[in-house]
Amino acid sequence: MSTAHTPDRPEDGRDDDPQDRAPEHGHAPGHDQDDRAGYKTDADAGSVDERDEADAPAVDPAAENAEGGEPAARVELPEEQQGEQEIPTFDLTLQIRRYNPEVSDEVHWDEFKLTMYGTDRVLDALHKVKWEIDGSLSFRRSCAHGVCGSDAMRINGQNRLACKVLLKDLDLSKPVTVEPIKGLPCEKDLIVDMEPFFQSYREIMPFLVAGGNEPTMERYQSQEDRARFDDTTKCILCAACTSSCPVFWTDGQYFGPAAIVNAHRFIFDSRDDAGDLRLEILNDKEGVWRCRTTFNCTEACPRGIQVTKAIAEVKNAILSRSM
């Protein structure tokens, strides 16, 4: 059910189509970029399919929501996958930036020739290298399904989650390059020290500060008030945005998009009382005013958060508070 196939998707008899079944990797591939629809996990796979069937005549929400559309598949896969037919395979060259301070301070690139399947992601290629070719390769991954935010890396020069990039969407005529994210100190291979990133996150106080009368049950909030900061609740702290920001690359002193997004989530929360304090923190020399609106962060966010817009809203909030 990749976008390329969507128009021809049979509305029933889906079971004949092995590509269309919730694949072994969990989520339906067509919904990789469907961030607006909220969180989806493996457990939701059933309901996702139901919803799809109900919505089938309407426009595909994935196509509607994905900013700029999903990348077109660059590898032609047969349109119809009948019954016993195998999933198509293709060859690719994977270049990985290697660094191991215990062996050498030099950085080098390793090249691997792999044969992968049409349903595989960059993370599967990394697994194949680690499990079958070179066990010394190090990278982080936890859930492997785009929720935990552990495997942000620079794939073909763009910050992406390795578990959300399908190999067939990449240009396989050239080698696929994988590097650690920039701006944070590299510890080994694709693993960076996230401490400066989390330090900024801690500084904006990413927790609810609510005073007044303590309610006996939950704190109520209208749907409109909840919708005000809905976009910024989606952050998974993968650091793809912060490490794509050229201002952060300079000296790492800038708070960074991720910290501002998470401050935004509480500043615009009607239940929170510490908005002024967070605005004051972000009115720093290294705060929101260092944003140059290059939109790298918005482009990098695997959750589709409008990061630059959120930063602009925080700028406006600081301005209107001071004027």
Added chain:
Amino acid sequence: MSTPLKASISVPRSKDLEVNGVKYNRSSSRRNNFEMYAWLFMRLSGVVLLVLVFVHLWVNLVSPEGGVEAVDFAFVAGKWASPFWQVFDMLLLWLAMLHGTNGLRVIIDDYAERDRTRFWLKVFLFTTSAFVILLGTLVIFTFEPCPAGADPALLASFCAAG
């Protein structure tokens, strides 16, 4: 038992930590509105400069008879005899210089990696900007349109009358 309010919340900010040239914490906690006003100034002065610059170009290069060839000492003297053009040119000078200086200050902050490099580049930048602004302002207000003993052919027409 309510949550403590603003005053008692301290921002977690541990001491400066630097490992292999990477600063793990922000080195300063300067809290004032300077960066905000600088940001606002860039936007507002940019809009005003768009008008000023194009009026300036039109008046100096397009509207005079003979176009760009017509600009000479007499033309400038004639313009600065009017307080309107004095104020106009001073506004243009100040806004353009401050806008440009702040832009370069931001570029230095973004591209210079060491604090010492930043400091010296900014010293150089601010000195030259202050020099140009002061010199320009001085010229606008002390300009002598009819210097004694000059060739009358080069001067503005009103010099002959006086």
